[in-house]
Amino acid sequence: MKIKIFTTLLFLCSIVAFSQEQKMSESEISSFKNAVNNTAKSTKTLTADFIQYKHLDFLEKDIETSGKMNFKAPGALQWEYLKPYKYSIVFKNNKIYINDAGKKSNIDNNKMFDKLNKLIVGSVNGNMFDDKEFTISYFKTRDFNITKLLPKDATLKKYIKQMELYFDKSGTVSQVKMIESSNDFTKIIFKNKAINAKIDDSVFNN
Template sequence: MKTRIFLLLFCLMNLNIFSQEKMSASEITSFKAIVEKEAKNIKSLKTDFIQYKHLDFLSKDIETSGKMYFKQPNMLNWQYTKPYQYSIVFKNNKVYINDQGNKSTVDANSKMFEKINKMIVGSVSGNMFDDKEFTITYFKNKDFNIVKLTPKTASIKKYINQIDLHFPMSDTTVSEVKLTEPSGDFTRIVFKNKQLNAKIDDSIFTN
C-alpha cells in the first residue's frame, strides 16, 4: 500500500514538473521584445490583488486582499484592505508605511522588499530582464509565460529563494507573483481587474 502511494505521489510530482517547459532562445527573445515594447506605453496601472501566505505549519494559507497602484516612473502603493487596513508606498527611494493609522518612514536602499518592489515595477516598465542580482530563466505552459528569478547574492538569498512572475499568454503584464523563501514557505500574489493607463492622482502615493 505504501509503495502504491509513493508511486502515485511520484507520478503527480512529475506531471507538475513537466507541465512547464523551457522557452527556446528565439521564444525568449520574442517574449522580451514584446514585453519591453508594450511596457513603453504603460504610464500607470491599478489592480485588485489577493495575497496568499503559505506556511508549512498551517493547514490553510493566510489570505489578504487589497489594491495596488503604480505610476511612472517608480511610484507604487500596496494597499491592503482586508482583513485589515495597511499600506506600503514606495516613492523617492523611501518606504512609507501606514499600519491602521500608525505611520512610519523607512529608507528603502538595500531593503529586501525594495528589491521585490523593483521586480514588480520592472515587470511593468520593461526593465526587469537585465538585473545583475538575479539569474533569470524562462518557461511556458499552456496558459502562462513564466519568468523565474534566482538571487545571486547572499544578502538576498537569506530571504528569497526564488521569484516567479506569471504573464498570461494574452497579456504583457504580470498576473501572478510567487515569492519562495529558503524554508519553502511562500507568498503568492494574484492580480485581478487590471486597468492600464487609468488616471491615478499623486495623492494615492501619500500615506
C-alpha cells in the first residue's frame, strides 16, 4: 500500500515538473521564432472569441469580460466587448477609435499610443521579437511556448512591467498577460480562432 502511494506521488510530481516552465535552448528559440514569423507573415486575418480577466489586488475576484477580436493585416485591430457591457475599440491608421455603447470618440497618434498600438497588434499576430524595444526571454511548457517581454522604453515601463505571450504549438497566440507596474494584471484567453477567414472592412468602422 505504501509503495502504491509513493509511486502515485512520484507520478504526480513528474506531471507538475513536466508542466512547469523551462528555458528554451538557443536552437529552440531560433526554431520557435522562425515558426512564429512564418505564421505571422501568412496570417492575413485572424478572428477569435476572448475572455479577459482583470486582476486587482484589492478585489477578491477578478473582473471577467468577454467578446470578439478581429485582426486584418497589416495593422487593423478591433476589440469588441460584449459581456457584461458593450464597448469596442479599434486600432487603425495610427488612430484609436472608441465606441462606448454608442458614444464615439477617437485618439490621434502620439508616441505613447503608437507604442501601445504596436504592442497590442504585435501581441495578436505574434510579431513582437524586437530586441530594441524589449528584453525578451523564452520558455516552454508541455502545452505552450512562452515569451516574456520587458519594455525598455522608460515611459512604457510606467504602465507595463511585463508582457507574456503564450503560443500554442501551431505558432499562434493563445493567451496574453500584461502585468502593470503595480503588479495588477490583465489576462486574455483566445478561443475559437479562425485564420484567414474573410473580414469585411466595415468591421473596423467604429
